[in-house]
Amino acid sequence: MSENNFQEIWKESLNQLRAQYKQENRENEFNLWFNLEYVSDEQNTITAAVASDFMRESMIKRGNIEIIKNKIKEISGAEIEINFQIKNSSVSNEKNSSNFSAENSSDKIKIEKNFSTQNSENEKTEFFKHPDLDEKFMFETFVPGDNNMYAYQASMAAAKNPGTMYSPILLYGGSGLGKTHLMESIGNFIYNEKRGKIKLSYLSAESLLNEFTLSLTTKTTPKFKNKYRNLDVFLLDDIHFLQGKDALQEEVFYIFDALNQKHSQMVFTCDRPISELKGITERLRTRFSNGIRIDMQPPNYETRKAILLKKMALMNKNISDDIIDFIAANIESNVRDLEGAIKKVIGYEEFIIKTGKKITLEIAKQLLQEQINSNFSGNISIEAIQKVVADYYNISFSDIKGKKQTKKIAFPRHVAIYIAREITENSFTEIGSEFGGKDHSTMMTSYKKIDSLIKTDATLDNAIKSMIKEIKTKK
Template sequence: MGLGKTHLLSSIGNYILDHAPECKVMYVTAETFTNEFIESIGNQKTQQFKNKFRNVDVLLIDDIHFLQGKDSTQEELFHTFNNLYEAKKQMVFTCDRPISELKNITDRLSSRFERGLNVDLQPPNYETRVAILKKKLQEHGSTLSEDIINYIAFNVVTNVRDLESSLTKLVAYMDLIGEELTFEKAKQLLGILPAMANIARDTLSIGEIIKTVGDYFNVSTFEIKGKKKNKSLVQPRQIAMYLARQITDFSTTEIGMEFGGRDHTTVMYANNRVESLMKGDEAYAATVNKLRRQLTSS
């Protein structure tokens, strides 16, 4: 599912080996466990198979859902589980769904899985997605503008794999052409992202964004689109322009036209201004992100 199950399991194994190098740690996928078990039967080496998986201090098995419907393998794992449990050894299993939703798994095996600590891995939140993207960029030795990073983080919400895939596509393009990427080009390259924040995004109009921001700041759509430049209007106007650019596919020219016929450079200035303020003012950033979530979850 791309939520980091395998990475987490690998990290657990590495942590144990770093802090207790004398421990015998076994990592295996459920598919490999199954294949080796079948092979051991064919080669009449089942005892060798049992010894391999039962003489360990820590057993890590990835993608346990693969065992659905494989009765003989489940039976073998059940006995392996009991053997390790009685020896007070540790076991960690990963699955792409809750144990209760597995099908064709014997009751006694699923009850063993349920006996331990069950942890639900959730998709990373917006802030974590931004942090992941920045970390990956650092590893690549590449840079992207904040608005591109925010655009990816806000739209790819399902898993880390899709997040990294979107980033890799942009980095590969930059490496190929040897120049910095513009926001508009990034949106074009990404096309239809793997998972949009909400289907409603496809039909979200600039007018709806203006009204939502106006309601939040208690100013009218007419005032936001108007020419007055007092602070109580400039702030919501700039935020609305920023959000229109971030969560719609309208060009800066189209956005400017919706804001009382303003020039596209005004929209660009507003976008840069909001980004700058978000970096230095946590309360301001929280307000912008709150409005962003409100617009894409409605």
């Protein structure tokens, strides 16, 4: 059969499958699993391009290949095999290629042969797992969207060419937005590419502090310094923890300079912009600021929908489009909350399916009502506000709730009171009860003070907006 005939049959098969899935209210599922590009055919074997190796393996496990083969046989009577190649694969050996390209038949054959060789080798080779990295955090399981596309592309570039222009990278933003996922994806990619023959460290700033403190008490500081100053890849999570810890900051400064000099790959995450960190030495702030800084924003509707579809694919589950649309439209905070919502719905469906029932949109709405309601300001606790503000200004939680009137404590307390009044439905009296029993007039004075300042102080205004964003993300 000629290539043109095969290509037409392939196109018609996918069109019929799309119509079938649409009729069954499963069009989102079709868009996720059958987003394939015809490349070529040879001796009753069609080669198609898929987005990633993860998608290729998942299609095999889910039986989607058999679905296509059966549809082709139904239309043409031909029994064919289907091979896949990866759109964004670098196996074509073309320098720094990040986009699938096969404009003529020789290119197609070259890419196809290279991929076939690479694939057979990969099937025989184990995945090299770093003991501190979670192997579920891969680029294949990350969903890029408008809110995080630059972060995704920069992370991919850093992983493919570590220690070059994409080092250091600083990913910052609220909780549950994908910072750690991308950081660990970089680590997993590099460690596996180097077959484990690389000095890589991934840990939180708090863990680094614990290790540093232990080295001081056990008099093994030289060993600690030698370990971290000779890394090939340094992944440090939650650097906001460094605030106010001068000795650790000094050590991180020297680690940074040593690794920068040897062109090691460095990646950091933080819950806010570097400019908003308190109690950080200027020289260390400058080091963090000199790299690539990327603001991770909450996902938009389209990205939230794509995330839900990917999560369902990973769990090998199907939920109707109307439920997916409802969750994507109503859970706006972060990826973690989206995961929680879809798991709750799937868990309930697994329970009721034994009775022969299926989950409906109305049931899903009832299941998720509490979680959706928590997106409204009235469900934000004053305690959550106090904790975020105290952390931002590097003071204790007990101090912000207490009665000390030093400037270092009083001003953050004013800010917390202002935010509490702005984003909750609590009265001044109710807010006062959470700040040591202070009365209505005291609360109003604090509120008016900050309300007046932000009209002329852009830095304070931006800081408060950043804190409110974090509070809502952490709900």
